[in-house]
Amino acid sequence: MKRILNLLAIILMTTSVMMAQDKKSFTLEDLMPGGNNYFNLQPNNLHGLAWWGDLCVKPEMREVKTINPKNGEESVLFTLEAMNKALEEAGIKPVRALYTLSYPWADKTEVQLPKSQGYAVYNWVTGAVTTRNDLPKEPYANVDLNPVSGHIAYTIGNNFYVNGHQVTDEPEGVLCGQSVHRNEFGINGGIFWSPKGNLVAFYRMDQSMVTDYPQVNTSTRIATLEPDKYPMAGMTSHKVTVGVYNPATKETIYLKAGDPTDRYFTNVSWSPDEKSIYMFELNRDQNHAQLMKYNAQTGEKEGMLYEEKHPKYVEPQNPILFLPWDENQFILQSQRDGYNHLYVFETTKEGELTHRQLTSGPWIVKGIMGFNEKAKEVIIMSTEISPLQSNAYAVNVKNGKRRLIGEGEGVHRVQLSASGKYVIDNYTAHNVARNISLLSTQKGKPVNLLSATHPMEAYNMPEITLGTIKAADGKTDLYYRLVKPVDFDASKKYPAIIYVYGGPHAQNITDTYNYGVRGWDLYMAQKGYVMLTVDNRGSSNRGLEFENVTHRQLGVEEMKDQMKGVELLKSLGYVDADRIGVHGWSFGGFMTTNLMLTYNDVFKVGVAGGPVIDWKMYEVMYGERYMDTPQDNPEGYKNSDLTQRAGDLKGKLQIIIGANDPVCVPQHSIAFLRACIDAGTHPDYFIYPGDGHNMAGRDRVHLHERITQYFEDYLK
């Protein structure tokens, strides 16, 4: 009997082992964006979902359907065939796919086509095709078509154009209609249409006084210079002003904001009546922000509505938003109480501006998705349930009462319908590959559109766990994600790699599918590595204090927290403490290099991608927020300048950069190599010619082959 049981055990074990063996192994082609099989291993998704009024639009291969969020009823709106026939008759290039159309007019049976079709408009009832405006013949960029007025704004070269009219005529060093301040302060463009599209505000940035960084293009017959205006910390910065153009009069005025030297103008927005423009104005020290109001006709300053100071820094990232039902009230976002929250500002009948806090608590408002005008609610995303999550809430603007929309787990992306009554809710959670539903923002049954299957079921998956450890301050909880080797055997000793970012504005661990595990983590787990990531203090979505503990001393506290991760690894019993590696990119490259130098007895192998080496070579906007200027904070800069400690390198460290990195310029890495050579230490180095701050496509696969090989050569 005992024999038989033993035999059975063997059979069962063998079966189990065989089952694991039957599962597929990952290649980098499966796991890397750019890999041949990458998309097959991503959870299914529905592309191009949109709202037409309160009807959900669902594009398919050959037709566009609507889905009624009340009951899930589907009906065909129009077919590709019919639309393309109309387009061809109108002499417009036909469309191949229906996924990139937009439906900005809730009251019209019209769909707007993408830029490649000249923003043509197709009326699926009448079959008529019209174009709202003409794109220029010259190479253009930054196109912004206002769907209300039909005016079209864009840039050609460094100048700004509207409806074929050249608005600005500036020399090459002055950019108009483009993003400014290197995309900091929430800026991602330079064109701001008024609500009805009668006026357009635009950025003008004079960077003629900014030093060129000499980038070199080596793909030409003989290498050519492609200089890039790059203001380094403490050096002369650009000057920004804001213009307002009136397409009717073809006149331009500039907001009279005073001398723009060493100032940041951000979050440009309009009053609903188009008479006023608002923006936040920030000093170069970034510790004093003022919300200013300007007359959009004259450019005159009409007053300061609000100001905020902080001994470390303030960081306005969102424009104010007027309530659709009351032009006297707007919502402002601020993290002045330590967490990003909503404040309602109201101009009283007496003309006085008052304000009150609408949301509060130790969590973050991540964004405003819009309003439910009827219910007088604002729809927000927040981390109220967990810092790892992002959930939609309807917030009553009067009393601040909140109501969760959808499931209370995971990270949601929602699109609000025209009335604000419905959302398309697209979410993933650690055990949910993807779920897409139409939800009422008030109550009602969800209409499920997709429940994605687990895409990696055929593969031999490692165990992925989430947990918390205490930060180096002894009190703050830090989240970590731990990936055990595939076919884990607790009696073995495994090498471990910490993947780190560690800088502000980023979070590596979220309640997304598999806790947001990286493809490379899975790949390395398969090769027998324990993979750990810890979101240290300084990273995002945990509040201001959690973030700004790093002020004037980037790297110091972050590294202490990462060493708590090392303690965790050592405590596991199955990690070989002599074989701990580290890898990170950008700020994570800074962290990797810093860890390799600072804890050179702990880390044996590191790969630092696109690293910051010396913050005085980083740009003004991001760098000075956290480090102040080199003139003001010489100690902080010196202590974080890794060239000063090049002689401390003991392990194997490979630096990898895009040879044309415009974000973290090659000078960082090159200066570090020079310092190491002078100090007699031996880092390794590789470049991706023609690439910028990150590698995409096939280069990303190649990069991870390279990173993997380095750990295989020296850590395994």
Place this chain on the structure above:
Amino acid sequence: MKRILNLLAIILMTTSVMMAQDKKSFTLEDLMPGGNNYFNLQPNNLHGLAWWGDLCVKPEMREVKTINPKNGEESVLFTLEAMNKALEEAGIKPVRALYTLSYPWADKTEVQLPKSQGYAVYNWVTGAVTTRNDLPKEPYANVDLNPVSGHIAYTIGNNFYVNGHQVTDEPEGVLCGQSVHRNEFGINGGIFWSPKGNLVAFYRMDQSMVTDYPQVNTSTRIATLEPDKYPMAGMTSHKVTVGVYNPATKETIYLKAGDPTDRYFTNVSWSPDEKSIYMFELNRDQNHAQLMKYNAQTGEKEGMLYEEKHPKYVEPQNPILFLPWDENQFILQSQRDGYNHLYVFETTKEGELTHRQLTSGPWIVKGIMGFNEKAKEVIIMSTEISPLQSNAYAVNVKNGKRRLIGEGEGVHRVQLSASGKYVIDNYTAHNVARNISLLSTQKGKPVNLLSATHPMEAYNMPEITLGTIKAADGKTDLYYRLVKPVDFDASKKYPAIIYVYGGPHAQNITDTYNYGVRGWDLYMAQKGYVMLTVDNRGSSNRGLEFENVTHRQLGVEEMKDQMKGVELLKSLGYVDADRIGVHGWSFGGFMTTNLMLTYNDVFKVGVAGGPVIDWKMYEVMYGERYMDTPQDNPEGYKNSDLTQRAGDLKGKLQIIIGANDPVCVPQHSIAFLRACIDAGTHPDYFIYPGDGHNMAGRDRVHLHERITQYFEDYLK
């Protein structure tokens, strides 16, 4: 008895082993230029030996002695103390050492001080100090003081000056008084004084039409552009003209040589009467050279004296030289019969120019050292005894009879006395560390000044042997140098590394000390590698045909010959054929990369330094001589373009460059990396920021640590 013998054998063996163990091991500090102990391991030398007339001048620490070459008698000429006292009284900075003085006036008791002392002249009999001319206060370069006239020529920025007078006034793209044609065709400067110093010829090079290569200096606060005019093969080249300045009249004329587009003007020389200037003129194809004569006063062309064509290329590298005893005769060097030899040209009384060959045979005249006027002899260096050697000969200009001067072994460097009767002969041979003697160029007993001891006797030396193998053509002998591992054991299997250069104008194996073994060879032999170097066809000192077999197909024949070296390694019995590596720099970097790609089953590991990757990125003068233009030889360029074969990389290949290499610009390596990334192969890469084509000083030590580690990591 037998027992005792055995015991004895053991004792002897042990002793021998212990003796080997007692010997020191090399470090890179011992073997690398730039290493802390490098100079201690170099053979002794005597610095600053010179001629004052026919007396040898021998500087010591505190006094300058003369040595009579007839009998070796020494006497003190002057002391440092006395000279410095006189200098101080004259307000001139004192001299620290006596090794850099010169004695251009055989008829005066005067010594000329170096540039740092303003070329002051000290008369050791009268104690008088004079200065012949003044150096400018602005930063100057290319100083050339004529010791006969005392006129001083130099450059400031891009312009040419004589005696404080600005001779040229050209914009920045035009260089005057500097070397041209990238130092090819024997050019190494741009100032040519007439024999008595009454006139000075100078180069003027307009390179405003040449494309800039964007070199970047990363050592500044923010990286700065330092563009370099770099004419790439097939692209627009610079234009050179030759001016003649008369310091007396302050007038300048230019030689009327016609349109300088795509022409090379080289080997400028003067007639003894200063009335005529001669130079070789070469077409861009470099297959047609003409020796031209110009009137130095008017610049008018006075005739073509000689011309030479070759279906592959001609390469005039030496100016003509007039006989001191007959202004109607000059010597011209040409390799038109396949070897560089001397030809005597004579203008007959009838005014006809005739010429005759003075030397001939399957060997090379390496240079003319001067004349013995009395004996009517020209003193040359030649390879007559062996291509590995360089020996001095006195050649009778009338009948061509030759007489060896000094020992018939080794590589000699000689300095000829004023009359040509004596030489300072400094030579090394494979078993001679260094020997310095004063020799009569006719007959007489040598006066030995130094017989250096073997400097590495305390070290555990490997066995270094010389041999020949047949080239891939099956008939030509190639020389090789083989270094066995230290403590060699024939029963073991060792990894082997081929060190390769392989390009024209270089020879790695000579009959110098230890056959010219490289320090790194010794270091690697100590680490257990077999080191082999083969001078393949295409390298120098073996005649034109040996060299020009590579024409229009650089790399092809050279690699075939290197594979004969591989055959040799495999035949040795103690080389592990699976562990063969290759290393080379510049042309040797091209060879290394090419071998790694072409014979990717043979070579496991390679380190390619400053490699040419694609000859169309190399400069016009050197590149087109061997490859013609990309327009004329598209197949040859394509076949040797290593980016085309980046996908063939199988072994480990590391590319190392000076990040500011102005010779073989970084674009070569960067293009190769891009091609490898695109092809999915994995080279390694390192740069030395701020360095040029070669690493010097401490960087050279660091570099060889790096190269060594790469072979240790992947070949051992």
